[in-house]
Amino acid sequence: MAKLDEIAELLTEEIQEFENSVSRLEELQAFLMNYKIKPDTTDIDFILKRYNDHQKKVIDDHHKLMGNVVYYIKKSLTFPKWAIKLFWGLLVIIFLVLGFSFYRVSRIPEIRQEAYGQGEENAIGHFRAFFEASPEASELYQKWREPQSKK
Template sequence: MAKIDELAELLVDELNDFKSALDKLQEVNRDLQSIPLKPDTSDMDKSMRDFISLQGQIFKEHQKSTFDLSRKLGRSNSYPNWFIALFLIFLIAFFTITGVCIYRLDRISDTNTMYFKKGQESVMEHFNTFLIERPEIDKAFQEWQTNQNK
């Protein structure tokens, strides 16, 4: 039983120590509650204002350089002037040569028709002259022609 009494006494001492520690904590808590605590954010506000100002300046510089670049690109030519002039000369020469070739091709068919008619007339004249000069061949030709028509 002596041990139970010792344990009970030890437990009572521990409870008293716990109660005194709890009382001290409550007193410290009351003291902390009574102290007015106001956080100072002025340094943070100043840093934020400086950062926002710096970002504004960077944005303005970026906007200005973008505007300058777009203006320069708008004024620049994709191709040099000499290249455009050379290309136009090439186009004019191409269309001129194409037009002349088409005109000549059209004239060739007219010329061919004219020479064909001249050649046909010349052959017929030569053939008729041949038949007039050689009556025996003319007679044989006439007989052959009649046999062909039957």
């Protein structure tokens, strides 16, 4: 029976501790039911404000970078530098060739006059040599040149 008394005593102690725990929980529940919760968002507001400032700074940086990109794109050349230099070189060569051609074309009347004079001198020299080599042909030519009287 001693064992039973001992077990009963332990059960009594356990029940009393359980009742104490229940009463503490009831007090805690009553306290929590009457406790007023004040929403305090100052920390969250501070964090959100910092994040917002950071985002504004990032957006401003992106706008500056995009402005620079647009500026350099507008300023950039669509053709490589070597192609532009080649184009200008060819343009200068074309103008030189055209200028030389115009110069040569403008000299054509002078060249013709000079060639006509040389041809005339060559022909006269040829006929003179021919008439000197054959005096009979020279006499016939002189007769032919004289105006014939009309009969």
